[in-house]
Amino acid sequence: MSNFVNHIRPRQVPGRVLSVFYTFCLGGLSFLAFIILGITGLLLMFHYLPGENTGFSSVLTLGSVLPYGGLLRNLHYWSAQIMVVTVNLHMLRVVWTHSYKPPRQLNWLVGVGLLILVLVLDFTGFLLVGSQESGAAATVAVNILKLIPGLGPGLAQIFLGRPSALSGSTLAVYVWHCVGLPFAALFLQFYHFWRIRRDGGVRPL
Known part of the structure; x- marks a missing residue:
């Protein structure tokens, strides 16, 4: 635990690791978007x-009845889109600067996991709109999961529940989007930050 604390919040940080023009603060912008998503998502719940x-x-009520409900939902939506963009650009920057090479290969895998979580979070958020488009998307996702031999139908039930063709909003998707996936992403982000410090910062080796 002391090792984790010393690296997540070190007393000194080398100046060379603080260059904005090297990282473009893409990781920090992604985390800021995640915080905004957490706050707005909690209020939307x-x-x-x-x-x-x-x-x-519920979405219609948020946008047209509740005071500032439309602003809150739009802030949540656009923060999600910004996070998708910044995370992808962050991964591109890591590849461009070869920051995935040893000893950072483990953190690269953590970053890939975070990218997948962000995309799944964005997808489940789209399903929760409950429109015909989200129902069609949920149906496609269920059919894709069912193609997995043996485990497919069970995984579809666990992750998506029983969405209809007219709506992708189910209790299973709601729990994954609001609890399971965000907490997994939060844990991986803190571990990701710690590994960055542990591996010597973000500058090339």
Whole structure:
């Protein structure tokens, strides 16, 4: 634990690792978007009701009835899109600067995992809109998972529940989007930050 604390919040940081023009703060911008998503998502949870008959109506109520509900939802939506863009650009920057090479190969794999989590979070957020488009997307996702021999139907039920063709909003998707995936992403992000310090910063070796 002391090793973790010393690296996540060190007393001294070499000046060479603080160059904005090397990292473009893409990792920091991604984390800032994640914080905004957490705050706005928590506020949206007070008024959103998952379900085939309630998901889309909840979104309409947020956007047209509740004071500042539309602003809150748009802030959540655009923060998610910004995070998708910045995480992808961050991965591109890592590849461009060869920052995935030893001893940072483990942190590269953690970053790949975070990229997958961000994309899945964005997808599940789209499903929770509860529209016909999200219902069609959920149906495609269920059919893809069912192609996995043996485990497919079970995985589809665990991750997506039983979405209809008219709505992708289910309780399973809601729990994954609001609890399971965000906490997994938060844990991996803190581990990712620690590994950056542990491996000597973000500058080339």
